[in-house]
Amino acid sequence: MNGTGESRRYWNPWLETLDPEALEAIELKNLGHLIRYAKEHSALFRERYREIFPEDIKSLADVRQLPLIDKEDLRQAQEGRNPFPYGDLLGVQLTEVTDFRQTSGTTGRPVYVPESYESWQWRIEVWCHILWMAGFRETDRVFLPFGYNVYVAFWEGHYAAEKLGCEVVPGGALDTAGRLNKIQEVRPTALLNTPTYGLHLGESALNKGIDPRDLGIRRMLCAGEPLPPATRRRLEELWGAEVYDHIGGTEPCAWAAMCRERSGLHIMEPFFLVEVLDLETMGRPVEPGELGVAVVTPLGRRSFPLIRFNTKDVVRRAAGGCPCGRTSAKIEAVIGRADDLTKIRGVLFTPVTVEEVIRKDFPEVLEFEILVTRAGIMDEISLQVEFSEAKGVAGFKEFCKTAGERLKSKTNLRFRIEQAPPGALPRYTLKAKRFKDLRKEAPNG
Amino acid sequence: MAETKPDDHWADLEPMKKIIGQLDELLSDLDRLGGEMPVIEKNVKAMKSFVRVLQYGISDVVKVKKQE
Numbered sequence: 022m023n024g025t026g027e028s029r030r031y032w033n034p035w036l037e038t039l040d041p042e043a044l045e046a047i048e049l050k051n052l053g054h055l056i057r058y059a060k061e062h063s064a065l066f067r068e069r070y071r072e073i074f075p076e077d078i079k080s081l082a083d084v085r086q087l088p089l090i091d092k093e094d095l096r097q098a099q100e101g102r103n104p105f106p107y108g109d110l111l112g113v114q115l116t117e118v119t120d121f122r123q124t125s126g127t128t129g130r131p132v133y134v135p136e137s138y139e140s141w142q143w144r145i146e147v148w149c150h151i152l153w154m155a156g157f158r159e160t161d162r163v164f165l166p167f168g169y170n171v172y173v174a175f176w177e178g179h180y181a182a183e184k185l186g187c188e189v190v191p192g193g194a195l196d197t198a199g200r201l202n203k204i205q206e207v208r209p210t211a212l213l214n215t216p217t218y219g220l221h222l223g224e225s226a227l228n229k230g231i232d233p234r235d236l237g238i239r240r241m242l243c244a245g246e247p248l249p250p251a252t253r254r255r256l257e258e259l260w261g262a263e264v265y266d267h268i269g270g271t272e273p274c275a276w277a278a279m280c281r282e283r284s285g286l287h288i289m290e291p292f293f294l295v296e297v298l299d300l301e302t303m304g305r306p307v308e309p310g311e312l313g314v315a316v317v318t319p320l321g322r323r324s325f326p327l328i329r330f331n332t333k334d335v336v337r338r339a340a341g342g343c344p345c346g347r348t349s350a351k352i353e354a355v356i357g358r359a360d361d362l363t364k365i366r367g368v369l370f371t372p373v374t375v376e377e378v379i380r381k382d383f384p385e386v387l388e389f390e391i392l393v394t395r396a397g398i399m400d401e402i403s404l405q406v407e408f409s410e411a412k413g414v415a416g417f418k419e420f421c422k423t424a425g426e427r428l429k430s431k432t433n434l435r436f437r438i439e440q441a442p443p444g445a446l447p448r449y450t451l452k453a454k455r456f457k458d459l460r461k462e463a464p465n466g
Numbered sequence: 467m468a469e470t471k472p473d474d475h476w477a478d479l480e481p482m483k484k485i486i487g488q489l490d491e492l493l494s495d496l497d498r499l500g501g502e503m504p505v506i507e508k509n510v511k512a513m514k515s516f517v518r519v520l521q522y523g524i525s526d527v528v529k530v531k532k533q534e
Contacts, residue, residue, distance in 0.1 A: 035479060035527045043530045051526075142515040146523070291526075321522050 030345075032153035036291070037347045044349065045081070047291040051320040052328075053078060059326035064109035065098040066326055081306075084294065084329070089303065089316060091331040092124070095132045095272065106133045112326040113137050122173045124271045125452060128360065134173070134271050140324040141180075144274050147292050148181030151278040154287065154347075155242050155265040157211060159186035164209035166200040166222060168193040173271045174245055178213045187211070197225045208237050212262075215245040216252050217453040223259040224387070234261035242267065244275075246453050247355045247373050251381035253283075268355050273317040273330050277352055280345040290349040294318040296329075297338045297352065300359070303331070309340040314359055315352075333359040335371070361456050365393055365400045368433050372456035375404065378427050383420060385409040388446040395460045403437040404428070407446050476531065483528040486520045493517065 031037045039047075053075035059066035060073075069088060078084060095110060102108030104115045111118070113135070120136040136144070157163065163182045167175050169191070182189050190207055192200045200222065212219065219241055223233040240263045241256060248266040256264045268286060269275030276293045277286040288295045297313035299305045307313035315334045319327055339353035356362075357373045364370065372391055379386050387407040394401045404424075408417050421438045428436045447454075493510050500506025 033523045034475065036523050039527060039530070040534075043527075043534065046530050046533065047526050050530075138512060139515040139518060142519055143522070146519045292522075321518075 031347075032150045037150075037349070039291075039348060041341065041348055041350070044290045048294045048320060049078065049080070049084075051291065052084065052294055052318060055318070055320055055326060055328060058323060059112065059328060062112045062323070063326045064102075064111075065094075066328065068109075070328075081296075084296070085304065085306075087329050089329050089331045090327070091333070092128065092132060092272070096130050099133060100130065107135045107325075110325055111135055112322075113140075113324045118324060120176075121171065122176075122271055123171050125172060127452060127454070132272060135324050137324040140322045143292075143321045144177050145180045145184060147274055147276075147289055148177040149184055150289060150292075151267055151275055152178070152181050152185055152187075152242065154278060154280045154345075156240055156263065156281055157182060157185055157187055157242075161211045161239075162188040162190060162207065162209040163211045163213060164190045164192050164200075164204060164207070165213045166192040166195070166197075166218065167214055175213055177275065178242065178244070182213075197222060198229075201226055201229065201231065204236055204238075205231070210237060210239045212238055212241045212260075214241065214243065215449065215453070216243045216248045216256060217246060217449045219243060219256050219264075220252070220259065221448060223256070233259055236260075238262045240265065244269075247357050247376075249373050249377040249380065250354075251377045251379075255380050255384070266355070268315075268334060268336070268352075270332060270334075272325070272327060273319050273332060274322070276315075276317050276319070280343060280347060282343060282345050285339045285343075285351040285353045286355070287343065287347055287349045287351055292319065292321060294320060295350070297336060300335070300362075307338050309338050310353070312337050312356060335359050335362055361458075363393070363458060365402055365434055370402075370432055370434065374431050375428060376455070378424065378431055379406075382427065383424060385412050385416065385420065387443075388441075388448065389455060390441075390446050391456045393456075393458045393460055400460065401437065402434055403439060405439050405441045405446060407441050407443060410443065479524065479528045479531065483525045486517060486525050490514070490517050490521075 056070060056075040056078065060070050073087065098110055099108035104111055117137040118135040119138045120141050122134040122136060123131040165175050165179060169175050179189055179191065190209055192203055195203060226233045238260050241260060242265045244267060253264045253266065265279040265283065266286060267275050267278035276295055277288045279286050296316040297307050298316055299307050299313055303314060312335055315332045315336050317330050317332050335356040337353040337356060339351040341350060343351060357371050362371050375391055379389055385408060387409060390405045392403045392405065408420065417440055425436055425438055493514050496506060497510040
């Protein structure tokens with residue numbers, strides 16, 4: 022292979038075009054290794070898998086007999102246990118740990134995640150696949166307008182871009198104005214950011230009289246939040262760039278991402294064994310087109326063995342096959358968090374539907390927030406919006422009418438729409454939280 | 467446009483797997499020769515992490531293709 026032309030479309034052509042049956046065989050083999058390793062090296066799995074033996078796992082049906090594990094299980098296995106601060110989750114000697122990461126703690130106490138140099142390189146390799154698949158190349162200068170921190174966000178993107186041979190420009194310790202100046206100064210060709218921040222950065226440029234389309238950004242990889250198609254299209258129009266999505270988390274790593282077709286996300290096989298299970302019982306793999314919860318097993322990471330992690334990410338499974346030639350299974354869309362999937366007045370509701378409506382048709386909405394409350398026995402849903410002042414009172418009135426109708430049509434719920442003062446709603450750089458269900462805080466909720 | 471599957475390159479895999487195995491052995495030899503000198507120990511450890519990535523992405527594919 023001379024390393025030029027068509028073959029360079031893949032980071033690893035052998036792995037990425039392997040028959041699905043062969044991918045499954047590698048995954049099952051590596052799952053066996055992982056179970057064996059975890060039972061020997063992780064106190065958590067030594068206990069949980071006392072009666073489970075790798076030689077008994079011969080098929081995906083056998084995999085479904087293994088217990089699920091979730092974030093709360095990880096917290097319990099860590100809190101107050103040695104070796105500090107990783108407790109029973111650690112899969113290597115503490116002296117082997119080279120990187121500390123933690124979850125954001127938005128749903129409770131954070132989980133501390135240990136990475137050895139070897140495990141970290143495994144994560145970076147996964148990200149190399151993701152970036153290459155999205156068209157990142159040696160010719161790219163990649164700007165990361167994000168303050169990396171104890172969270173995993175963008176560290177992997179940084180190091181993977183470096184490994185690809187891109188030129189990486191960290192833009193952490195700058196405010197938005199400083200980042201725009203830096204973009205004008207060094208002319209990056211690619212951005213890694215959250216969707217919310219990509220919109221904010223682009224709109225800040227417009228407010229300064231700079232058209233983001235003139236800044237030379239060719240591609241953007243988004244992380245940290247769901248990226249509904251309407252938001253992706255809006256980002257593409259704003260920046261004049263190709264915008265890519267991926268999904269992952271601190272505990273399992275990034276496990277699915279978009280290829281250049283930008284139609285669904287490829288599961289990063291065989292690095293991960295990913296099951297999409299039905300929402301009700303979590304016991305049945307869903308059919309293509311059906312919603313389910315992603316259960317992820319990272320197969321090559323020894324510092325933090327994790328088997329059948331319930332990500333609580335709700336996704337829609339896709340049918341197989343992709344014009345890009347990759348043979349991995351795909352998911353059609355990321356719908357949101359299972360925690361955010363809720364019933365309002367008996368109707369199943371997901372906040373991403375609102376984002377899809379707002380981003381698709383109403384660019385005059387600068388920021389929004391969804392609130393669910395309970396008055397007596399009745400659920401109420403309201404949409405708070407920061408609205409472009411240029412559109413005036415009449416514009417807002419028209420928006421309330423049109424958006425109200427579209428939201429009713431999409432969600433079967435009637436929204437109370439209210440205007441928030443300019444700058445009143447929070448701006449996020451990571452994990453925007455635009456959905457607040459206050460019913461749980463109500464006395465009878 | 468559909469991308470080309472590199473069907474004609476599967477033959478390269480076996481020699482690559484062999485070299486990856488040799489790299490692993492050579493690094494172990496180097497580690498032994500270096501004793502506990504950090505310059506050897508730490509650099510070998512880093513390189514072995516990359517060898518493992520190659521084992522995962524290349525050597526494992528050879529094994530499964532052989533079973534087909």
